Amino acid sequence: MTDQDQTGEDALAEGRRKKHETVLGSGGYPHRFERSYLAGDLHERYADLEPATETGDKVTVAGRLMLHRSFGKLQFGTLQDSSGSIQLFVEGSSAGDQIADQFDGLDLGDWVGAGGMVMTTKRGELSVKVDSLTLLQKALRPLPDKWRGLVDIETRSRQRYVDLMVNPEARRTATIRSRVVSDLRRQFESRGFVEVETPVLLAEATGALARPFLTHHNALDIELQLRIATELYLKRLVVGGMEKVFEIGRIFRNEGINPTHNPEFTMLEAYQAFADYTDIMDLVEDVISAVASSALGDTETTYQGRELSFAAPYVRVKLVELVSGFVGEPVGIDTEPEKLRGFLAGRGIPIEGEPSSGKLLFDLYELAHKTVWEPTFVVDFPTEVSPLSRKRADDPRLTERFELVIAGSEYCNAFSELNDPDDQRARFEEQVASRAGGNEEAHVIDHDYIRALEYGLPPTGGLGIGVDRLVMLLTDQPHIREVILFPTLRPEA
Secondary structure (H helix, E strand, C coil), X not given: XXXXXXXXXXXXXXXXXXXXXXXXXXXXXXXXXXCCCCHHHHHHHCCCCCCCCEEEEXXXXXXXXXXXXXXXXXXXXXXXXXXXXXXXXXXXXXXXXHHHHHHHCXXXXXXXXXXXXXXXXXXXXXXXXXXXXXXXXXXXXXXXXXXXXXCCHHHHHHCHHHHHHHCHHHHHHHHHHHHHHHHXXXXXXXXXXXXXXXXXXXXXXXXXXXXXXXXXXXXXXXXXXXXXXXXXXXXXXXXXXXXXEEEEEEEECCCCCECCECCEEEEEEEEEXXXXXXXXXXXXXXXXXXXXXXXXXXXXXXXXXXXXXXXCCCEEEEHHHHHHHHHCCCCCCCCCHHHHHHHHHCCCXXXXXXXXXXXXXXXXXXXXXXXXXXXXXXEEEEHHXXXXXXXXCCCCCEEEEEEEEECCEEEEEXXXXXXXXXXXXXXXXXXXXXXXXXXXXXXXXXHHHXXXXXXXXXXXXXXXXXXXXXXXXXXXXXXXXXXXXXXXXXCCC
């Protein structure tokens, strides 16, 4: 913003504040307003009203004034509420000078309540012919320029309240997100899953390969961590006999920010006793296609200009097959590490230490999965990168784990759960060794979880769905900050 722009905005704000002080001096603003209709309801009820029709039906509406035009004795305003917008029509001869002057004195952004008759103009615009007007709250700051709008990404993310006022796409995204969360909950509840809540503050954050946020509890004088996953607590509940559980909750990982990562995000995790990862694939396929159909009205859509179908069934491919296709020759868990290092080095990926073939295959997969477009289940991950997954009976170097990849990103991670307490302890110990070697994202040993496994976890399948990424996909948004109302940002200078 230039100095001239800032000076003009300051002058406008000063004029608004004077009006505000006048209102306060004459008794202030009302504490409530009785609204009989939302704008969207009026458009639905009077959808077939002919142009230039006065219905005689009296209504009251309320919202934010977004547009004001004056043509002599006639004034028009656009009132926006949570359902849409409705035109206010003020005719000086019928409304009277007091209401006409009051309407003329409103500023864009003001919260207004209006009463009057439902009508259509000669052009067929559904309107409320105003005969009563109430200023509910003065907007002390002017709205962004109506032609340029609010386009700066940083400002839109930081001042989401303004973004929602002036950008319909932001309101649409927020509404679809709410619908997706509701649909996800309904899908799992309809299948007999019980929604639960697990702790956010933990002595040791476990259940994922991630670095936690740290905090301090003053009363107990102990260090605590924000959860990085809900997995191990949900599986404790399965041990206790709750055979189908799920949670939709906030997760916190002390990591960087990029188009698909925000340090605070929403995850759905679910666990089902007596199931394996093939059962969970079927479940995820059904849930994702149903949620997409509900949110979009169809399973066919476009994402970033490219066609995308959520219709089942989804492709299923082994991780080693996907990587083989990516590097152009067959590779597998038996491939020499040096050869796999060469594939990575040739693509500019530096390799530290002496990682195993399994770890190098996973690193190649992280590149290969970016080439996947249609919904695809990538299955059978190496054991060393899957510390909570059950090993394949035919090859213990691989696990019964899958990721759902769509449009080059991972949307679901799932597996047959490791339920052998001795194997789990050994895997945790390997993670501790990795942590000692400098891997800050490696697991610590959760001794109580081992104790829970010793009471017996039945065969169980589990999944985690990244809700924010799913909303990105269904709203055609390229960056995660567009689907989180208040994403993590640096403090303002």
